Amino acid sequence: xxxxxxxxxxEDDHLLARIAAGDRAALARLIDRHGxxxxxxxxxxxxxxxxxxxxVQDVFVAVWKHAHRFDPLRARATTWLYRIAANRCxxxxxxxxxxxxxxxxxxxxxxxxxxxDAEAHVSARAEISAVRQGLLLLPARQxxxxxxxxxxxxxxxxxxEVMGTSRGSVEQLLVRARRSLRGHIEKPQNDTMPxxxxxxxxxxx
Amino acid sequence: MTQEExxxxxxxxxxxxxxxxxxxxQEAEIFLATRRGDAVADEDAYLDRLVLEAxxxxxxxxxxxxKVQHKIERRRAFPILDFAQWLPAGVAGGVAVLVGSLIAxxxxxxxxxxxxxxxxALAAGSPAASTLEALPELLAEELNLETFL
Numbered sequence: 001x002x003x004x005x006x007x008x009x010x011e012d013d014h015l016l017a018r019i020a021a022g023d024r025a026a027l028a029r030l031i032d033r034h035g036x037x038x039x040x041x042x043x044x045x046x047x048x049x050x051x052x053x054x055x056v057q058d059v060f061v062a063v064w065k066h067a068h069r070f071d072p073l074r075a076r077a078t079t080w081l082y083r084i085a086a087n088r089c090x091x092x093x094x095x096x097x098x099x100x101x102x103x104x105x106x107x108x109x110x111x112x113x114x115x116x117d118a119e120a121h122v123s124a125r126a127e128i129s130a131v132r133q134g135l136l137l138l139p140a141r142q143x144x145x146x147x148x149x150x151x152x153x154x155x156x157x158x159x160x161e162v163m164g165t166s167r168g169s170v171e172q173l174l175v176r177a178r179r180s181l182r183g184h185i186e187k188p189q190n191d192t193m194p195x196x197x198x199x200x201x202x203x204x205x
Numbered sequence: 206m207t208q209e210e211x212x213x214x215x216x217x218x219x220x221x222x223x224x225x226x227x228x229x230x231q232e233a234e235i236f237l238a239t240r241r242g243d244a245v246a247d248e249d250a251y252l253d254r255l256v257l258e259a260x261x262x263x264x265x266x267x268x269x270x271x272k273v274q275h276k277i278e279r280r281r282a283f284p285i286l287d288f289a290q291w292l293p294a295g296v297a298g299g300v301a302v303l304v305g306s307l308i309a310x311x312x313x314x315x316x317x318x319x320x321x322x323x324x325x326a327l328a329a330g331s332p333a334a335s336t337l338e339a340l341p342e343l344l345a346e347e348l349n350l351e352t353f354l
Contacts, residue, residue, distance in 0.1 A: 131259040153227040
């Protein structure tokens with residue numbers, strides 16, 4: 001089991017135990033705590049809000065049905081939640097690709113689906129816009145690893161657990177994702193580091 | 206994040222941002238670091254921060270809760286809905302297997318018709334004279350044994 005912030009883990013474990021016993025208030029609290037993170041993860045992975053909403057709703061319906069299967073000795077509550085979400089996202093993506101293959105859906109339309117109210121919460125800086133575009137251009141596994149790192153705030157072992165892969169593979173995915181994203185940001189504008197930006201010559205995965 | 210939003214989150218999740226759920230926790234850390242004037246640690250941390258900012262979007266957990274509760278009730282009333290979501294993929298998979306089987310059957314079965322008819326006639330004990338004469342040739346053709354005949 002990966003080690004992270006214990007306070008968060010304790011409360012979520014407790015909530016899942018209560019949900020397994022049929023406590024609806026615990027489900028409401030879990031949604032209050034993780035609904036936003038899961039929605040952002042799904043929306044940015046899938047590139048669209050409508051599919052992301054379906055995914056997140058399905059995640060919590062699955063949690064309500066299967067909370068008794070969660071074993072706190074084997075996994076953290078958050079990795080369990082994000083693993084369900086990641087699997088649903090992959091299924092959703094396959095279904096969308098199938099629909100696109102059959103001519104039932106325009107993939108580009110889905111990718112462009114972002115609500116105006118969402119945009120209002122994000123800075124209009126060109127850099128942010130480039131990052132958002134760059135995210136959609138990343139290969140799916142790289143995008144998933146990076147979103148789990150950034151949005152879910154997971155460390156490498158937790159990402160490996162969610163994605164069902166090795167730690168080394170996750171490290172590679174993160175390195176490649178960041179390199180591609182950096183390249184995408186630097187392409188339109190050469191000014192990469194604003195004042196007060198990071199110090200160079202350091203590496204972190 | 207504004208000071209008001211930060212205070213609202215403290216009331217919602219407790220006084221310690223390190224124990225808040227993601228991504229509220231990272232947002233609060235960025236807010237506090239900016240307030241203190243801390244520099245971003247390194248290039249990766251800076252990029253991660255950009256990705257987080259680019260990913261954030263509005264959400265209403267109360268609306269989400271209502272939709273989840275509605276789905277739970279609906280699935281309790283109609284358990285078949287649990288399977289309905291897999292229907293398109295299931296149908297498409299079934300069609301693909303069927304088409305694949307038809308093509309494979311046509312390709313493999315098409316070349317063996319004559320020989321199968323002959324063997325069936327032999328088994329039934331009434332092979333036509335002409336086909337009986339052709340049997341060695343057909344067998345050789347089927348087994349690629351031209352060189353031996």
